[in-house]
Amino acid sequence: MQGEIKLGILGGGQLGRMLLQAGIDLNLYTLILDPDPEAPCQSLCNEFVVGSFADYDTVYAFGKKCNVVTIEIEHVNTAALLQLKQEGVHVFPEPEVIKIIQDKGLQKEFYKNNAIPTADFRLLQNKTELLEQADFLPAFQKLRTLGYDGRGVTRLTSPTDFEKGFEAPTVLEKLVDYDKELAVLVARNPNGEVSCFPAVELVFHPVHNLVDYLFSPAAISPEIAAQAQEIAKQVIQALNMVGLLAVEMFLTKEGEILVNEVAPRPHNSGHHTYKANLTSQFEQHLRAILNLPLGNTQGHSAAVMLNLLGEPGFSGLAQYEGLPEALAIPGVSIHLYGKKFTRPARKMGHVIITAATVAEATQKANKVKEVIKVKA
């Protein structure tokens, strides 16, 4: 704020890009670290450093140029972040928190140890151990580390599925018979102030396991909404973290809420906030990590968010079809990520549709879905 904040972000993808966009209001000096010289953040920061955020020396050297460091992806070198923290750099979320969240096994144990409701699970070392889990099916097997955007997850319904299981340390998680998937974004600043966004409902694409539709607010009772926010607060306080935390949850058919997984950063489940809430998730993350008072999270409009995924069968220089037709629908705004190349199911952007009610926004969203295509 004083012109002296040098904010470093590990990762230069779309989340970093939207953080930079929000950061323009706060007059920050910004640095980005990303291995791709053409990453979406490339032309929007004060310093763009090409390098691996997984490499100790690279992250350490990058962090020494900053006084605040944050992330837009979890797969970063936490040892370097720990060292930076010891040397006085403000690292939010804290390296210890990132370490827990990087490993779905540690994450699940953390929930268990902190009495946070979550689906039953078992930790497996290898495929041999998997073969003994017939009694635990149906279940999802998830790689403990480096899974991302639906990769590293497989569904095991019966022992015949074991052959497609992973030969690596995994979490085997009991399949939850859920009614809805919900998410609550919660933020906490170093003063200990905590604030939640209203709960949203996520509908995932059956094949890609990516968010297909997001509805805000979720169609749930005020009691369930309040309970979802309480659980999100419980998680961020138990983690003792600073920044924004996306808490994805299952609402079971019995009305129970179980935490699925969390991400300690802006998240796909909060994109609508830029157009539908008084404070966006990006501004909120910046307020939190800069120890500013948190913003008002109230929704001013109902919203639907659609991811714009690369059309199947097209790879190459991205071409967007139907944007003018979509923008002609009142309440529609488009957010492209500045990615040069598309490939099937790559996240290329998103669309936010605001309206007075979720039903009205959904009708418009279905039209948007028909007209917009990302091809090559």
Add this chain to the structure above:
Amino acid sequence: MQGEIKLGILGGGQLGRMLLQAGIDLNLYTLILDPDPEAPCQSLCNEFVVGSFADYDTVYAFGKKCNVVTIEIEHVNTAALLQLKQEGVHVFPEPEVIKIIQDKGLQKEFYKNNAIPTADFRLLQNKTELLEQADFLPAFQKLRTLGYDGRGVTRLTSPTDFEKGFEAPTVLEKLVDYDKELAVLVARNPNGEVSCFPAVELVFHPVHNLVDYLFSPAAISPEIAAQAQEIAKQVIQALNMVGLLAVEMFLTKEGEILVNEVAPRPHNSGHHTYKANLTSQFEQHLRAILNLPLGNTQGHSAAVMLNLLGEPGFSGLAQYEGLPEALAIPGVSIHLYGKKFTRPARKMGHVIITAATVAEATQKANKVKEVIKVKA
């Protein structure tokens, strides 16, 4: 939108900066021309060109690299823009429109010729002519060209004031005994679609002649509000221009609306739209000049906007006091312009305060005014 739009902006100040911020969503390739190597836009565009936007060769060479050119300041070389237009570059607003608006004399004659209500005026060549205007007082004398942010305007109450008059071509404008100053932002795209934002009320600083408070929506009857929008539409249609036009108006004590002056670009009177309306003025300008359907201008919250001006008595490296205290007030957001140096009354940023009612937002705005100071 297709990754192939190269948008050039003449001027790299705060308005350009906020246009770039909105443009991030549309995946534009952006170029900025500004004489100041440390202009607010410097690190936020694909190409930053240091040079004068008033110089023919510089503007022409810059424009040849773009397929769409717009402005964030009127004082640009319109001859170069005309040449670029003839060579197929999309220049919005059109050079012919900028030429009229650059010269307050032409602007007033334009209103007269198009039956747009405006205060009586006389065009003067020099100070000698001024001495003969005693019958026209009280009046404002305005430099025909290059006035900006309250500079180049003087109030003449009686002939004894003639000594402070300008020795240059000026407009002498009859003083209007007004009740309120209003502004309506109106946009038009090449398809001819026209859309207005709700009218706002402006309160100017008595000394600096800069916007001190902006209230959205204005406290006027629905009839006056509709009439203000009608006049704004009439102006943009008579100008036959594409882009965003800020139309400043007087509402006289007799309930008559007179056009004061216009600016063919995003404007201080629309800053609140970023936080209080479904579409911001910056997004709307981009939609207009890229020939996209215009966005929904509806306000979702009442708002007050305050300019953050450099404190009197301080010049040098800017320091912001009281930002955390201001941000702790619900509904307050802060927008700094990335200017390194402050000086008395320099526009350094603005604050938007949203609330359910203008009265509530005003109470908060008064608190904000007490706590925030820009010093050096």
